[in-house]
Amino acid sequence: MRYLADVATLARKDLRLELRARDTLPAMLLFVVSTLVVFRFALPEGADELAAQGLLWVALVFTALLGLARAWAPERESGALEGLVLAPTDRSAIWLGKSAAVFVFLAAVELVALPAFAVFFAPVDLSTVVGVLLANLGICAIGTLLAAMAAVSRTRELILPLLFLPLAIPLVVGGVGASISEEPEQFLAFLGLYDAVFAILCWASFEYVVSE
């Protein structure tokens, strides 16, 4: 219970920071909508609807990357991560709290992105929505850990995409599969398995990311 209370405290702190500073969410919203608009004009007339489904996932992954690059900015600017690391809480709670906040940001972005996609390209079915939510879990789990690693590096702008995008490929494969397949269940199961495996790995390894 104490662990979950710490996670809730840390996630609430991130949501409060974002509501106050409005640094990340407006940028993510603008990015995803403008990307979809660009794709709308980039796709030739009469292009296959399947291609559009792929572009939805490209837009979501790069929007997530934009948010992840800012995820640890408040801690980096004030050295607050050291304050959290010194607190007598399980250090994985820091990762879980941050991941929960990033999940909320991503879900908020998708609340706009999916209807926008439906307007510009094609209707969004239930399996796509479930796929997006499952992919969010994986993006938040891995992305938050990698963003923490990148945050302490001088070349963080380079490192985060280089580390994150290869690991996001299975999420795109699973997500696109769930969107276009006649039998999306296997792709959703794949996304669920990916989430479970990487969430456990990230949860267990965060301690080593923030300590020497």
Place this chain on the structure above:
Amino acid sequence: MGARTGAGALGGGLVISARAVERRYGRKRALRPVDFELSPRSFLVVTGANGSGKTTLLRLLVGLAAPTKGELEVRVQRGALGYLGHEALVYRDLTALENLDLYGRLYRVSERRERIGMLLERFGLWDVRGERAGSFSRGMLQRLALCRTLLHDPELLVLDEPFAALDADGATLLDRQLADLRETRTIVLSTHEPERVERLCSDRLALT
């Protein structure tokens, strides 16, 4: 080689034991080998020129860095450590009150609101408790950092140049606070003004 923080098996009731503790970053030596022991309720003053390794040593003591060589044991649980570094370790977009409330929750401070209110009053921040830390001057940030450090009433205080950026009133407040804590807490303090804490200190460590 290594550092341990926690209820370890230090002999003679020592709080800290450092044997040939050294820290390097690549080929650069940040801290030359140091040996010292500290018993409970001691007051260690660490002095040395810029670059002599004061900050590095203090970061080793609280576990923010690990020694490259030597043995370091700190017999205090993480939650009973109070660390004041060069940065305030607070969120600039949270208010003073929100920052202390966050740390109070994580440290499970009993009677959190009362304790926060008392510290904010003591360090002259009560009237600006609702203002964002990012709008604070360097001296006010240092006062807020001191509130954060003392919030959970730590057993071991590790203070890295705590008088830096404080005005005369702030420094006097800190003098008084250190004098109050001197009898009941173990304190490690680095400073360029050792004469300021001369009458309080029990041990000295000069880094070269």
